[in-house]
Amino acid sequence: MVLSFVLPLAFFTIFAVIFGKENNSTPKVTLIVVDQDKSEASENLVKALDEEDSLWVHLSPVTDKGVRSGPDYTAATAEAAVKAGDAPVALIIPAGFGQHPIAFGPDAGGSTLELLNDQSDSIAPQIVVGLLQKAAMTSMPSAMADEGMKYAEQYMGGFTPAQKAKVDGELDALRKLEADGKVGAGSGSSGSGSDSASAGILAVNVRAVVGKSAGQNKNMISFYAAAIGVMFLLFTASGSAGALLDEAESGTLERVLSTRVTMTKLMAGKLVFNTLLAFVQLVAMFLWGWAAFKLDFFSHLPGFVVMGLCTAFAVAAFGMLLASACQTRAQLGALSTLVILIMSSIGGSMFPRFLMPESMQRAGLLTINAWAIDGFTKVFWRDLPVTALWPQVSVLVGIGAVLFVVARRIARRWEYA
Amino acid sequence: MTASTQKAETSTALEVDGLLKRFGDLTAVDKVSLKVRAGECLGLLGPNGAGKSTLIRAMVGRVIQDSGRVMVMGRAAGSTEARMALGWVPQELSIYPRISCRENLGSFGRYYGLKGQALKEAIAWCLHWAALEEKQNDVARTLSGGMKRRLNMAAGMMHRPKVVLFDEPTVGVDPQSRNRIFEMIEALRDAGTAIVYTTHYMEEAERLCDRIAIIDHGKIIAEGTKEELVEGTFGRRSQVLARFAGGKDEIEAWAKRHGGRVTQETAEFTIEQAGEIAPLLDDATKAGLELLDLSLRRPNLESVFLHLTGRELRD
Secondary structure, eight states: OIIIIIHHHHHHHHHHHHHOGGGTSSOOEEEEEEESSOOHHHHHHHHHHHTOTTEEEESSOBOTTSOBOSSOOOHHHHHHHHHHTSOSEEEEEOTTGGGSOOOSSTTSOOOEEEEEEETTOSSHHHHHHHHHHHHHHHHOHHHHHHHHHHHHHHHHOOOOHHHHHHHHHHHHHHHHHHHHTSSSTTOSOOOOOOSOGGGSSSEEEEEEEESOSSOHHHHHHHHHHHHHHHHHHHHHHHHHHTHHHHHHHHTHHHHHHTTTOOHHHHHHHHHHHHHHHHHHHHHHHHHHHHHHHOOOOGGGHHHHHHHHHHHHHHHHHHHHHHHHHOSSHHHHHHHHHHHHHHHHHHHTSSSOGGGSOHHHHHHHTTSHHHHHHHHHHHHHTSOOOGGGGHHHHHHHHHHHHHHHHHHHHHGGGGTOO | OOHHHHHHHHTEEEEEEEEEEEETTEEEEEEEEEEEETTOEEEEEOOTTSSHHHHHHHHHTOSOOSEEEEEETTEETTSHHHHHHEEEEOSSOOSOTTSBHHHHHHHHHHHTTOOHHHHHHHHHHHHHHTTOGGGTTSBGGGSOHHHHHHHHHHHTSTTOOSEEEEESTTTTOOHHHHHHHHHHHHHHHHTTOEEEEEOSOHHHHHHHOSEEEEEETTEEEEEEOHHHHHHHHHTTOEEEEEEEESOHHHHHHHHHHTTOEEETTEEEEEESSGGGHHHHHHHHHHTTOEEEEEEEEOOOHHHHHHHHHSSOTTO
16 A cells, blocks of 8 residues: 555655756755956956856855855865865856956957866756856946957957047946946846857856766766665665564564573674675675776775765664564565655655755755765765765764664564563 | 472472463463472463463563562573573474574574584584484475474574473474474483473373473463372263264253263263263153263373363364
């Protein structure tokens, strides 16, 4: 009944929330901006980007509640923030940008913006590049006009003094309107913009700072090794923990409990075994990725071991909880399928969380999958040291400990009559 | 305390004293008291639902009693010391089917804290005791029914307990394997092990048990040697069993007139002399009952059980 009705409805709801239009579709992209120019043009550009609904523009680190928590980003701190996963993209507006912000053509000599990106999110840089072109169009009309005048003088033979004086007068008026905020940033109509840096009026150099050592495909392999691995680990763990139900049903459990072995010792032993089993399964998964898809496994070994053991511990405890809560193997099979597939769908094992709406991304944090995948992403994509894994390690170990304690409490029903 | 009393007390391996266990409104075990001495085999007989399993589980320490106590070798049942002194062979095949005999025994030995040489010796002893040496590397699920039963028994002997509880160890076993199991149990008893043996087969109880306790509705309704039970229930009287064709009410009325009773369509009387049979049958004929079958026998354990519980042991 559960598999026939609850699971399809649950899945339908989850994917409707992820992809449905009623959810305001695309998630917002967090964009770090470093304005090294501090010119009127650069400030207008930043202002225009800040007014885009699709972007969260951060000039400095902020807390979860949006409160500033540090000095303005520099190029170095912005790059570090992208590497740490605080934002998928960072825009560096170089000094001198205001002198020559735009160019009609690749060889026209305009300033080049630098966009640092995290290859784990392939969508974010494309959105930002497109919005940059839109912002340039709408936030800097005087710069556009200036550039147009240069082209007119270059290719049309120039203006007469009277024409030039009139044009300069109009440009001054336009600049005054820009300064007053009556034209420029955010006042233009919406447009999709270009998805190619070279095709726009702003020159943008996109540089990957995370995942640059490996290609995008290899990064995806490590992502899916973790994502799929965790999902199947959950199935393995619940299946293995189901041995407890077999033993209860056959009477072996009661017999074992008549020996020196207590329920706590027995469950702890099974937890250790299931943890090691899950870890070996993860090792097999990543080794296959290394052998078949050239995944850079061995240079990330310390991080893998830490994340692998913590993930295996959490999923093993999860399996113990499910097994102790169920009465029969059949019940365990149905319940584990339901819970694991739902956890996997919102936790990022089936669909990357960074592409989900904010509410779904937050909901995903309630799952083992999300924390495990985040940890493995830090190791294999961001090349972060083991010390950077402390949030994931803490949460996974905490989840595992809590689930095991609850499982042990439920297992009291097997102890005495 | 005299020396003989002291000796009797110290040789008590298992003691159940006033044990009471209720499940809601149901009293599963009703103030039961029992003692089993070292080297003695106590048969625990009772119909299904009589409270045998709860009593056995209380001896193992797996039941929280409402009152009373269970002591194993002087230690409270369920304590580590009591667990180490007690071996339990459940009715279900409580072994691991996917591993070999040797591995099964190794697992249970470790559960009892054995390791190294002590574990190896215990495995060897159990394999020999259960006559499974040739099958030691066979996976348990591939064994015959009798061998699985013997392995099930051996798993409870790894720590060489002083008290062993056998809960219907011969269920589903062929006669040859059953004999082998009897020999195994007799060897244990002869070595001084105290044994509690539950069974649905009266002949097993008669062969193996020094004393028998009959439990019904949670109470011990009779206890003693086979001879004591027969003597206590029937005295020197013999049993007459008669089956008739006719109305049930007429048969019951006739039996009642002569101090007998009808159990499972058979009228049962006890008589002191054979001459008492003729008047019984005359009266049956007058009541219009047609005699189908008549037997006269000395009461046995089966008779005692049927007389006391009103049910066959296998019911």
